Amino acid sequence: MTYYIQELKRIKRTCFSNKVQVDIAVNTKRYIDTNFDKEISLDLLAHLRFTSKYHLIRVFKKYYGITPRQYLINKRVEKAKIFLKAGKSVSDTCYTIGFESINSFSNLFKTKTGISPSIYRKATFDKSRQ
Amino acid sequence: MKIKIVSIPVRDQQKALDFYTDVLGFVKKLDVPLSGENRWLTVVSKYEQDGPELLLEPAPNHFEPSKVYQDELMKAGIPYTQFYVDNIQEEFERLTKLGVEFSMKPTDMGTVIAAVFNDTCGNNIQLVEEK
Numbered sequence: 001m002t003y004y005i006q007e008l009k010r011i012k013r014t015c016f017s018n019k020v021q022v023d024i025a026v027n028t029k030r031y032i033d034t035n036f037d038k039e040i041s042l043d044l045l046a047h048l049r050f051t052s053k054y055h056l057i058r059v060f061k062k063y064y065g066i067t068p069r070q071y072l073i074n075k076r077v078e079k080a081k082i083f084l085k086a087g088k089s090v091s092d093t094c095y096t097i098g099f100e101s102i103n104s105f106s107n108l109f110k111t112k113t114g115i116s117p118s119i120y121r122k123a124t125f126d127k128s129r130q
Numbered sequence: 131m132k133i134k135i136v137s138i139p140v141r142d143q144q145k146a147l148d149f150y151t152d153v154l155g156f157v158k159k160l161d162v163p164l165s166g167e168n169r170w171l172t173v174v175s176k177y178e179q180d181g182p183e184l185l186l187e188p189a190p191n192h193f194e195p196s197k198v199y200q201d202e203l204m205k206a207g208i209p210y211t212q213f214y215v216d217n218i219q220e221e222f223e224r225l226t227k228l229g230v231e232f233s234m235k236p237t238d239m240g241t242v243i244a245a246v247f248n249d250t251c252g253n254n255i256q257l258v259e260e261k
Contacts, residue, residue, distance in 0.1 A: 002206060002207025002208075002233060003206040003208070004206055004207035004208045004209070004234075004254070005207055005233070005234055008234075008237070008239065008244070012238075012239055012240065015240060016239065016240030016241075022240050022241065025241065026241055026261045029241075029261075030261075063240065063241050064241070
């Protein structure tokens with residue numbers, strides 16, 4: 001057995017031994033990945049995993065380093081970038097990824113990326129057409 | 131600053147190019163002759179052809195510490211880097227049929243499934259599927 005495989009076994013024992021918790025985190029992530037464009041509340045996520053909101057946040061953060069809400073936001077911004085780069089308008093992108101307000105979408109996008117969605121679209125969609 | 135290049139040390143650049151393209155499925159991006167038989171040789175993912183480039187660098191042939199480092203990582207079974215795949219079991223079966231040697235079959239590691247193979251150029255490489 002190589003040193004690396006020994007180390008992986010040790011890491012698995014110390015970090016991933018609680019299968020129930022790992023399943024809660026992984027299945028919450030999967031749900032967000034496939035439903036990022038819908039309304040997702042912490043109550044809903046906790047309900048789906050038969051656990052409390054507080055336990056869900058703790059467990060998710062233990063394995064992914066961020067809360068479910070932060071993961072959802074990151075996922076939406078990631079998808080928004082794909083749509084904007086493909087030429088979708090800011091308003092269409094906003095509604096497609098599950099936002100109800102263009103202002104809140106734009107503010108969030110700028111907070112996460114440093115630039116507004118319209119500038120991002122101009123910089124990437126226009127560049128791809130050159 | 132942007133991250134555009136990831137360097138992988140290789141003993142034989144042509145052998146590395148053949149393995150990384152014909153077997154792993156990367157696409158050649160840049161191939162610029164340098165001094166001697168050396169090349170600035172990069173490949174990219176066919177799914178992200180404008181994304182980060184892998185530089186297949188013959189450093190172990192020219193810089194002893196690089197060779198020592200690569201050999202020690204190899205002996206310890208430690209991967210030099212890792213690549214992400216959508217379905218690791220399918221990729222494992224495909225690569226095994228092509229003769230690739232795995233030191234670790236797909237193994238559950240909590241939030242991911244990981245496997246490790248030999249790239250025939252001096253490195254172990256890890257594959258990862260996010261669960």
